Amino acid sequence: NDNYYLLTLAAIAEEIKHRKVERKTEVILAVGLPLSSFGREKQGFREYLLRKEQPVRFLYESELYEITIKDVKLFPQGYSALALHPEYLKNEPSVLLVDIGGWTVDLMRLDNAVPNAATCRSLELGVIRCIDETAEQVRRNTGLSVTETQIERVLRGESCSMAEEARRIIQESGRKYIERILSAVTESGFDLRAVPTVFMGGGSAILKRHVTAQDAICRPVFIEDVHANATGYERIVEQMWAR
Structure with missing residues (x-):
């Protein structure tokens, strides 16, 4: 359903506030899936987040945002976290x-x-x-x-x-x-x-x-x-x- 998508928009708004950038902006989403379902679900998940109706306009905490999601990059969960700790694999x-x-x-x-x-x-x-x-x-x-x-x-x-x-x-x-x-x-x-x-x-x-x-x-x-x-x-x- 749309719950995850709506939470994603809220998260984007929070990131914009935290970084103090314009509420009209372009975004690249970096997201993950379990490796066990990565190959099967990645295309559908990418389409779910990268919708045709661009830009996306929404109100969040009484502020108007206009977001253009330029791309969605998908990565396997877990392995991406290990990329920060190569010492564990050495x-x-x-x-x-x-x-x-x-x-x-x-x-x-x-x-x-x-x-x-x-x-x-x-x-x-x-x-x-x-x-x-x-x-x-x-x-x-x-x-x-x-x-x-x-x-x-x-x-x-x-x-x-x-x-x-x-x-x-x-x-x-x-x-x-x-x-x-x-x-x-x-x-x-x-x-x-x-x-x-x-x-x-x-x-x-x-x-x-x-x-x-x-x-x-x-x-x-x-x-x-x-x-x-x-x-x-x-x-x-x-x-x-x-x-």
């Missing part, structure tokens, strides 16, 4: 990337720093599912309706005032969620002990609390910046533009 023949997003956990193995498309998997184990299940469990056991933000803070190990029983349930739910992810990754055919694993996305901070190299479960590296993919897309387009 001298490693194989690296596993685990991108823990809101709805899915996307897996991709890189061999000699090149994505191996045959290894891409997308698991429906995103953080939103964990948060929803945790909120329901807290409500069922304690009668409390904790918020998503409260759950996220507890899962990340940050301070948050709440009943101790609710906190215990959230922490236990977080441990079980990480166990489900690691089990699902193994069931997908990846040996976490044999190959260095880069965890990124919103769920990486949760996983970092429960998994360390000393556990001998895997050889983890963490990219905790939730904007890593977007930053990677932008950096790549800037390099393309410079050339």
